[in-house]
Amino acid sequence: MNCISIAADKPATGAIAEINAQADTGGIAPTPQPSHSPTRPAATNAVIDTILSRSAAKYYDPAATLSDDQIRDLVRIGTSAPTSFHLQNWRFIAVRTAEAKARLRPIAWNQPAITDAAVTFIIIGRLADASTVPARLAPVVEAGIMPAHLVPEWETPARGLYDDQPQRQRDEAVRSATFGTAAIIYAARSLGLGSTPMIGFDAEAVHRECGLADDEIPVMLLTVGPERSGNWPQKPRMPVADVLDFA
Secondary structure, rough: OOOOOOOOOOOOOOOOHHHHHHHHOOOOOOOOOOOOOOOOOOOOOOEEEEHHHHHEOEEOOOOOOOOOHHHHHHHHOOOOOOHHOOOOEEEEEOOHHHHHHHHHHHHOOOOOHHHHHHEEEEEEOOOOHHHHHHHHHHHHHHOOOOOOHHHHHHHHHHHHOOOHHHHHHHHHHHHHHHHHHHHHHHHHHOOEEEEEOOOOOOHHHHHHHHOOOOOEEEEEEEEEEOOOOOOOOOOOOOOHHHHHHOO
């Protein structure tokens, strides 16, 4: 597929400003609309309003594109999400060329959004590996956030949690990938872009087509791009009283 891995550590070059400029000139989907849910609480700031107005996009503008820097910015924001022991056990493949989209669509249940959206991220979780903790924490120590003597105090419990525990390793891969995806979803919404997380794909075929490593799991797909008309607003949710208990 000639899948393109997006390196999160490459600095963006004014991509957010570029996205906002496009939004001002009509190049991006309309600004977020408020939820139609009658039980929606009053928004208190722009972040909450973005979250409460997000909805899954089915229809994208097939002529719209995102630049590589715009895509890098979304991934950079996604990697600000939390991970256990700072493992950062995720990877993102940005499928954004016509050729790559055409190869992905048949193994993604032939869903039109794969080819219509500006980009489809293949969200990859990596099995939790405690041996990577020192390397992940090295920049934290270098930045003066954590003293070096604490690194073994993180690695030891991580090994106790994950070593020889394949189910926990997999669970952590899915958790980390999901946290990162959620951050991208809300960042995209704040920039006037639609998005939809998708589980409708052949995981084995994606794994094979993209040459994923044995410790990598394709957790979900995420389409992102400017929308066209026809998408629904956010659907009403269950009442909080039905899903919340106090202890």
